[in-house]
Amino acid sequence: xxxxxxxxxxxxxxxxxxxxxxxxxxxxxxxxxxxxxxxxxxxxxxxxxxxxxxxxxxxxxxxxxxxxxxxxxxxxxxxxxxxxxxxxxxxxxxxxxxxxxxxxxxxxxxxxxxxxxxxxxxxxxxxxxxxxxxxxxxxxxxxxxxxxxxxxxxxxxxxxxxxxxxxxxxxxxxxxxxxxxxxxxxxxxxxxxxxxxxxxxxxxxxxxxxxxxxxxxxxxxxxxxxxxxxxxxxxxxxxxxxxxxxxxxxxxxxxxxxxxxxxxxxxxxxxxxxxxxxxxxxxxxxxxxxxxxxxxxxxxxxxxxxxxxxx
Amino acid sequence: xxxxxxxxxxxxxxxxxxxxxxxxxxxxxxxxxxxxxxxxxxxxxxxxxxxxxxxxxxxxxxxxxxxxxxxxxxxxxxxxxxxxxxxxxxxxxxxxxxxxxxxxxxxxxxxxxxxxxxxxxxxxxxxxxxxxxxxxxxxxxxxxxxxxxxxxxxxxxxxxxxxxxxxxxxxxxxxxxxxxxxxxxxxxxxxxxxxxxxxxxxxxxxxxxxxxxxxxxxxxxxxxxxxxxxxxxxxxxxxxxxxxxxxxxxxxxxxxxxxxxxxxxxxxxxxxxxxxxxxxxxxxxxxxxxxxxxxxxxxxxxxxxxxxxxx
Numbered sequence: 001x002x003x004x005x006x007x008x009x010x011x012x013x014x015x016x017x018x019x020x021x022x023x024x025x026x027x028x029x030x031x032x033x034x035x036x037x038x039x040x041x042x043x044x045x046x047x048x049x050x051x052x053x054x055x056x057x058x059x060x061x062x063x064x065x066x067x068x069x070x071x072x073x074x075x076x077x078x079x080x081x082x083x084x085x086x087x088x089x090x091x092x093x094x095x096x097x098x099x100x101x102x103x104x105x106x107x108x109x110x111x112x113x114x115x116x117x118x119x120x121x122x123x124x125x126x127x128x129x130x131x132x133x134x135x136x137x138x139x140x141x142x143x144x145x146x147x148x149x150x151x152x153x154x155x156x157x158x159x160x161x162x163x164x165x166x167x168x169x170x171x172x173x174x175x176x177x178x179x180x181x182x183x184x185x186x187x188x189x190x191x192x193x194x195x196x197x198x199x200x201x202x203x204x205x206x207x208x209x210x211x212x213x214x215x216x217x218x219x220x221x222x223x224x225x226x227x228x229x230x231x232x233x234x235x236x237x238x239x240x241x242x243x244x245x246x247x248x249x250x251x252x253x254x255x256x257x258x259x260x261x262x263x264x265x266x267x268x269x270x271x272x273x274x275x276x277x278x279x280x281x282x283x284x285x286x287x288x289x290x291x292x293x294x295x296x297x298x299x300x301x302x303x304x305x306x307x308x309x310x311x
Numbered sequence: 312x313x314x315x316x317x318x319x320x321x322x323x324x325x326x327x328x329x330x331x332x333x334x335x336x337x338x339x340x341x342x343x344x345x346x347x348x349x350x351x352x353x354x355x356x357x358x359x360x361x362x363x364x365x366x367x368x369x370x371x372x373x374x375x376x377x378x379x380x381x382x383x384x385x386x387x388x389x390x391x392x393x394x395x396x397x398x399x400x401x402x403x404x405x406x407x408x409x410x411x412x413x414x415x416x417x418x419x420x421x422x423x424x425x426x427x428x429x430x431x432x433x434x435x436x437x438x439x440x441x442x443x444x445x446x447x448x449x450x451x452x453x454x455x456x457x458x459x460x461x462x463x464x465x466x467x468x469x470x471x472x473x474x475x476x477x478x479x480x481x482x483x484x485x486x487x488x489x490x491x492x493x494x495x496x497x498x499x500x501x502x503x504x505x506x507x508x509x510x511x512x513x514x515x516x517x518x519x520x521x522x523x524x525x526x527x528x529x530x531x532x533x534x535x536x537x538x539x540x541x542x543x544x545x546x547x548x549x550x551x552x553x554x555x556x557x558x559x560x561x562x563x564x565x566x567x568x569x570x571x572x573x574x575x576x577x578x579x580x581x582x583x584x585x586x587x588x589x590x591x592x593x594x595x596x597x598x599x600x601x602x603x604x605x606x607x608x609x610x611x612x613x614x615x616x617x618x619x620x621x622x
Contacts, residue, residue: 194447
């Protein structure tokens, strides 16, 4: 198949104009939002997107709004040229790479389409008390709280907000998210329902390395030794899933099994919870579809993984 | 001019389909969001809308999401048939009246377009701890806090959220708001900017009765005596504005003048603040464009009014 060079768009008005032109030609558009440093997991989202839409937009934007000051925004890996090469070679290709510079800089516009003499200062903070910088946030008030929301209280606020912005800029028919970020996927699904976005959210299965490690842009920060130890996450999840399928439905016992395995391998557990697949509320005994969600540190790298258990 | 009968649409999918059909014919659509019980102020918004758009959608929906349990949701006045008559007779007419039953009832859909087996229970609350009801809210974190936000802490959360929903359902090019709800207008403007809605927000001047009372659906609840006393709001605002234009720029003195006048008339002040027109932050001395915002009770009726002072 001939390679396709995506159009690179950095301006949001230009992005929306492209989408509107395509939609006026009855094309269906899928958006695959990413923070770049693409791996096979991202590319699998594009493959899924091709099943639904005529045209694929991949956004590459490291969203400052979802990082706390103490998190790894400054060291988040990036490789735009490498990403482009991968996107050129993905089967079916990609039509647009949307790569904006700063989606929180409003350059003096006050939102009514006129220049209102304000200065958007691009500050993204939950504590800013005054000024004209960004201050509108979408919150999915229940789903944002547990799991990753415990240790990252502003994370899903940032995610829901940037996805809303991307939805409003790209105006896609479909949006594709990986189930590795399970809570994120559910947050976005709920937001789409609650705010009446006319967008179908597609969830894609986790892509794993041959040895089971869930693919993540952050894996690059693991030393070889840490990477080996981190296999304890997927291994113990697989063991727990088998145990559940064999009749062990006591979540406390399944959690202990996983926590022990990861801890013995040298990992530091952030959380290990078995939750309802829809509400993400903790479950004591597995009676229906649940998902076992893990976050654990190996060295300084925080990894997440999960496994659905459909009893 | 021939009267035009608007189409009445109650279903959100049908509403969006109408908009998309019209936009595919290059029509520009303006949305005028209302809670019904229309008065001349609302009709003036429609007149403004006609200056910008080819087609006018008026939504009539009393939004439970912006009322606290102790507020007047249950007694909010309504008169759908009377509203329709007014809309038929407004110059230029109205194309669609969007009158949904319950925009928080998701009927088992989980937002991915499939039925996910969930039950949307339509509960709208900031304290609901579990369940599958509505839980996504848009917050404009600074602008929502002062003025009406002091005594109505969830009000602008509810307003920003329902307007987001209406924007996503109607997909208008323009949205028209009255400056009587000055803070609401600014909140929506900021939200449109921050969340990248492709919608131009139009703000319309306050429509007043001949004696100066700002038009409001709630005025119907005033007794004749209360209504007479309530004139103290617009009268004292006018006096304050003249005083400022004559050189009295000390906000404490201007506030005292207004508070005294309203209190002596028998009103109970909720707030009386002179704030920056953009940031809505309190001002001590008028040096640029400000707006004098009032909320006051006459009997059980809470009225708001404001006046811009452009020095």
